[in-house]
Amino acid sequence: MSVILTESVILPDFSRKEILRYAGCLNTSESIDALLDKCIERSRSCFAGKVCFGVFDLKIIGNVCDLGGMKIESADLSKNLADCDKAVIFGATVGVGIDRLIMKYSRIAPSEAVMYQAIGAERIESLCDAFCRKIGEEYGGTLKPRFSPGYGDLPLAVQRDIFSLLDCKKIGLSLNESLLMSPTKSVTAFVGIHK
């Protein structure tokens, strides 16, 4: 049986390039740069990266992945996890702070809200990258790309199983009726560890 751990993860520096990509800005300009600077400064202290996860033994029979007793039927997930004998299941969030900023500015200055959306997207992705790097180092293997509920034929409803398995509320993560998560800048995923 696997144990579920929660961890705080230190976030790497902001990547302006990634943020602008998420904001749909192919080129930058003086005004966009100024807006980005302002939004990064205002949001800098509102991020707290937290992850809950477990590492599970993996068996794949046909299209069914058996992760420490949790069975998930999905051809695409099976394909993604092929050749792995272990997989990490994790939930990650950068917290509610960025949601507050998005909420606030979507009412009073949508241009900034768009920037906060982009910053939040960049932060949660960089949190997942940092966490996976660490797992890769600890388990000494190469990792498969992250695979989340809703990708390919893996139903969003798998969120329910992940939430009950990982006890995500410990990192402040909750699942809405719509199967999306609060805080919004959060990710759940499977990551295969290569043999």
Next chain:
Amino acid sequence: MDFFRFLKDNIVCLDGGMGTLLQSRGLKPGEHPEKWNITHPDIITEIHKSYYDAGSNVVSTNTFGANILKFSEEELDSIIKAAVSNARSAARCSVSQKEKFVALDIGPSGKLLKPLGDLDFEDAVSVFAKTVKLGVKYGVDLIIIETMNDSYETKAALLAAKENSELPVIVSNAYGEDGKLMTGADPMAMVALLEGMGADAIGANCSLGPKQLRGVALSLIENASVPVVLKPNAGLPKVVEGKTVFDITPDEFSDEVADLVKSGVRVMGGCCGTTPEYIKLLNEKTEGFTPVPLTDKNLTVVSSYSHAVKFGDSPILIGERINPTGKKRFKAALLENDMDYILNEGVNQQEKGVHVLDVNVGLPEIDEAEVLKKAVCELQTVTDLPLQIDTADAVAMEGALRRYNGKAMINSVNGKSESMDKVFPLVKKYGGLVVALTLDESGIPSTSEGRLAIARKILDRAAEYGISKKDIIFDPLALTVSADNKAASETADAVRRIKNELGCHTSLGVSNVSFGLPNRDAINSVFFAMCLNSGLSAAIMNPYSSEMMKTYYAFRALNGLDENCADYIAKADSFAVGVILPAPGGERSSEEYGSELKKAVIKGFKERASEITRDMLCNTDPLEIVNDEIIPALNTVGKGFEEKKVYLPQLLMSAEAAKCAFEEVKAFMAGGQKASNRGSFVLATVYGDIHDIGKNIVKLLLENYGFNVIDLGKDVPPTAIADKVLETKAPMVGLSALMTTTVPAMEETIKLLREKAPFCKIIVGGAVLTRDYAEKIGADGYAKDAMDGVRFAESVVGK
């Protein structure tokens, strides 16, 4: 002995971890521990018993996640019944000679409340109420609400406990490494909220070890007048040989916690990773300690979801601008249900430096209770300032207080019996700092002596309701000096006497003093200074008045409240009169844009756009400004966006600058000629969907182009949309959905609209939609972006 009495005179020992012990006995990840009450009663009873044997006075039932969101009614009933019975038999079997109590344990619902999540506040109250009622039914001695990481959910749980039982309630929160709850509250804010609502003990548990929680515990001890609870984890978890272990030993743990008991913690225990051994040692080490006596900290505070504001040190500024009295533009916004206008007033006042926002939406033509509740909830999505609920309508007051996330300021009660009987029960139930006006059935006494007499009467009556004087702040009323030349000095005298003779704080609506006089700012600010000097604790004032702000910062500097005069110096520049902001950035001159205003809009300079528009309005027809300046500038940007030369953030910056210009035009025309209206457009994010940024972008642009947008918000049921379209006869409806899971709600809304309001054209948009999909669900149009929405609207009403 009853628990109230025991708590008053003793150090109370709670139990330690349950979940971690169950895991070591085979509870699997994903399995509900609460079910073990029924399937493994022997194990649960044995664990409870080992805690009683270790010296615990209180054992919490194994019901942390026992709520109606996880279990059916029947299951929930049998789980709680079994849980209480297990704890009771453990108490009976224990060899311990100590006082033994059984507490109903209530943990978080597992859902995040709106607006951050999707659980409605009242639904959360109902969820907790179900659990509380069952705990009462099966006879627990007290309730422990624990591990809550959100102040709003904590409030819902405490309200449920208070409304459905007479039992003592202990409330304990999970603080993070930053010393705050996940949703932002610090310990002082939680003390304000929870003491206000009548929690019997307040504390911290879980998340961290005793070392890391030390700061939180000391802050709670410093601020709380009720007993403080501390129930830390056994340090931080790590994995050793495939098992979770915690990093501090029973010995270290009990040393740390015992030390904090010495400093004033009155209710102690352990959370994750602690075992009966930890609790046994903790009991041994605190044996013979004299409980640190409880003292009333006598703090006058209000709070928001993030912080508390304390009265008595530096004067508190309460922004008065969210109030329709005498403001045409504000009235118009309320009548049009234009919440954004109110939110902007909130944010702008915060930027000016106020500490509390007064919220008054009283207009005879509107449903005040509904609008006030909405305003309070929505203001809390854009500002973290505590709010002052300002209404004469008790129903509106209760609705707003109930939903408010924090301890509110309440405006107001007065010396009339009727007023006190209406307001005090609400203050008692929901907590709050209530402004008490020194007037009664016979009016406002002209002397300070008379006002003091009313103040005493109010304090006596409040005491009968169990409200202490720290939660009353007196407004001795500023009367008009032009009508009575002693008015100002009597009021200032009343301020001094209320402070010195009654030991109470005061708040004053300053500006009434200058009514009927020219250059009111001069009178107001000097009167403000007089009252500050008499000991005034707070003022309801206009933060846009530079005279008032000058007085405030100068007073603080002169009274030793501003270290190195730093705040004064930082603000000094903004006091200068008639500063004209230089046009920021930009190499191209305004000629290349056609005009100054066009340039400001195209470049997205909000302040410039307002300023230039204001100047132009002196000698230009408003409609000319709109049609010849703002709209062409917007078109330039909109065209650039469609040609992919301008990106979304730039388009929006221009739209926001245009909105600022429109605001000036609206303010100029308010009450008179109606601003251009090209037709009504009902806009909503569909039922089940809580994402509204895209919808808000569309709204901004539609308003820019002169459409009357009726914004129904997010998560809107189909019937509400159809009803509004029928009521307003709007020719256009825009629906937004972000998620595949909410597209069916969109389809359902379209069906209903076709049936009830066949006259309206429907356009849809959102991340998951495509043109094909839009057609399939029966929409008239599909908007890939906000400009598409504008083009659609123009095609419906004609250019």
